[in-house]
């Protein structure tokens with residue numbers, strides 16, 4: 291269902307049939323509004339809807355989208371999930387990670403985190419000006435926040451908002467988070483990976499201490515933040531249009547571009563396969579000696595793996611291990627094919643190394 295909100299009043303008024311037709315139709319219509327609030331909390335939908343607005347919106351008008359997501363970790367376009375995300379915790383908690391289209395680092399989302407997305411013609415895009423819009427909004431709620439040169443919004447020394455950007459042809463957007471009442475321990479748990487010896491091309495996150503607005507300013511909530519950002523956006527860009535509510539059950543999800551986008555975000559090829567080249571060096575002490583390994587991977591596929599053992603290791607064992615790791619080449623990093631079965635009579639030292647490599651890659 292599509293409904294409109296009059297200016298800053300959040301009273302629901304009846305939907306117009308044109309808007310409904312526009313979103314319910316199977317073909318991709320041109321989005322005609324300037325301010326959208328998504329009522330969906332499906333991160334795959336929200337990220338795809340945002341991308342659709344970006345790609346289909348007429349390039350001459352400013353646009354604002356606000357949304358929240360169910361718990362998930364969102365990594366940047368050129369990041370390494372094995373480095374950035376605690377994949378074991380992600381599996382255990384069922385909280386997925388999603389690779390987004392914009393650059394930048396890794397953040398955690400849940401319903402206590404509200405995202406804003408400001409789209410502008412490239413010619414008038416200025417990331418510091420858009421950050422000021424959000425800063426003014428939180429300040430209007432009595433929050434004593436500041437913005438640093440990376441466009442992090444902080445309260446004291448703690449970060450409450452991180453930003454990322456995308457520019458394509460004549461349009462650009464600045465999107466960012468706002469920690470309002472997030473589960474910060476889950477945030478810490480999911481972003482921890484501790485893989486210091488993984489050297490990766492692409493973008494590394496800039497880790498910072500975080501806090502949320504409710505810890506410091508109990509009265510701030512999602513609705514108040516949304517209202518404040520809308521007011522600040524209207525003032526800055528002189529926008530008077532009503533707010534357009536959107537959700538994933540109103541037919542919007544049937545727009546082919548969005549459907550395809552949601553599907554693509556969930557594929558291995560996108561989530562893992564877009565990972566820039568990286569090298570992971572590890573070492574482990576076995577009862578019979580020390581083994582070090584170097585695994586190289588690009589686009590989520592193992593390019594090479596080499597192992598070196600302590601001097602005293604028998605030649606025969608070294609050869610067996612070298613033959614074994616050769617078989618890793620071309621396999622997907624992190625989900626090495628179970629088809630690589632070890633011979634039943636394999637030396638238990640070999641199976642030990644094999645298990646160690648698999649576990650190291652799978653966490």
Ligand SMILES: Nc1ncnc2c1ncn2[C@@H]1O[C@H](COP(=O)(O)OC(=O)CCCC[C@@H]2CCSS2)[C@@H](O)[C@H]1O
Nearest residue numbers: 395396397398451452453454465466467495496497498
């Ligand atoms: N939700 C949230 N908000 C603010 N800061 C966070 C959050 N989650 C984690 N962090 C902290 O930021 C760093 C990463 O900072 P870094 O600066 O590397 O990355 C970002 O900020 C990216 C923001 C992307 C915003 C998009 C908007 C809609 S979809 S995602 C991380 O290690 C934590 O210390």
